[in-house]
Amino acid sequence: MSAARPVHLLAVAYGGGHMAMVLPVLRALRTRLPQLRVTLLALTTAxxxxxxxxxxxLGYADLLDLLDETERAQALALGxxxxxxxxxPDVAEAESVAYLGVNAWDLQQQLGTEAAQALLAxxxxxxxxxxxxxxxxxxHLQPDLLLATNSPRSEQAAIDAATEAGVPSLALLDLFALPGDAFAARTRYPSRVCVLSDSVRDNLVAAGWPPARIAVTGNPAFDxxxxxxxxxxxxxLRQALGGDTHRxxxxxxxxxxxxxxxxxxxVGDPTLPDRLLQAAIALVRQHSDWRLIVRPHPSQPVPALPDDAQLRLSPPTEPLHPLLxxxxxxxxxxxxxxxxxxLAGRRVLQLLDxxxxPAMPYRALGVADAACPLAELAQALPALLAQPMPARSQTEGPTAADRTGEQALALLGAHPSSTLLTQ
Structure with missing residues (x-):
């Protein structure tokens, strides 16, 4: 019998949001497999x-040596x-050039120069x-398992390449796989996909996915x-914000x-976020016992709020989960x-403007407690606040990362080239 060797995991993630799913799984697997070898390919903002x-x-720039000298020169020129x-701004120029160039070079290998240029245009x-x-x-890396998410392009290509090479693959799906979702529409599947809930599993099955490839684990980013x-x-934080006396x-x-x-x-209305903000401010000022906390998206400019004790800015850098x-x-x-x-047990009102x-029907999905157009906010929000807070289980149990890790171990155990070194 050959000597046991550490399991080698290749993890690929594109973007910071999807990296938030992958990192807890890596921590869970390292607990179970202390000698686990991880190669993490973190693309762009990931x-x-x-x-x-x-x-x-690693990034694309770290793997340019996988192209020969001529190919590398072509890719960098294209990039x-x-x-x-x-x-x-969060991605080094060398990495951007390598990412863009390698992908453009790859398209040329697949389609030819003219067709690739037409597709890029x-x-x-x-x-x-x-x-x-x-x-x-x-x-080059010869991993025992590929871990990726539902991002297209690089991550899908990694899953396809792993399938060709006989390497098991585990994909993490972040949200709902609703009809029309590009991931749900795929016909080339990972060995296993981990999903948020039973309803997401049902959506994938309805889209044609084999049920045996789907595991309901939850999303590790939300653990x-x-x-x-x-x-x-x-x-x-609630006490500091006056939650004992204010909504x-x-x-x-x-x-x-x-x-x-x-x-x-x-066509989307670019003024919608500001109209929403102004309507919310006006509504809160009609209720002296309300306070409004405004949190812009990380890609938005931080709005200038009036100097008002009823208003507070929550910058994207402030931890979200305690605030919830x-x-x-x-x-x-x-x-x-x-x-x-x-998931935190808060009441949720979705505005439908x-x-x-339509791509995120939160009320139908059981996420929102109410939904309305902006014109009805002044009636819908007081009605929602009059409802009792949703019940939330406080029971401790396996996390989504733990459950996802179990799926990874199952795939490794079924793969004859892997030898698990567990605690």
Missing amino acids: ARAARSAGESP RALLPGNSH ARGRQGFDPLHFFRRVLA AINTAQTRAQGAA LVLLALQPEPTAHPAAPGR HAVDAVVTGTSTVALEAH SIAA
């Missing part, structure tokens, strides 16, 4: 989140040409599918919402898209803050 958590991630308009980064590159990544520490921080309402803003697949032919436990209700459009508030609202 790298900053990974480093903040103490990880040492530099695509860089204008495709940079981000029509779809931009949405047309990326770096399958050739991830075949080389898998061949911290209801820890004892988070609830205690929320209680302290505390959180307004979670987000930009309005100019177009959305859920509303073909409709501090407030009485949350008002938002399609922000995922609605789901987090629901966004062109993206």
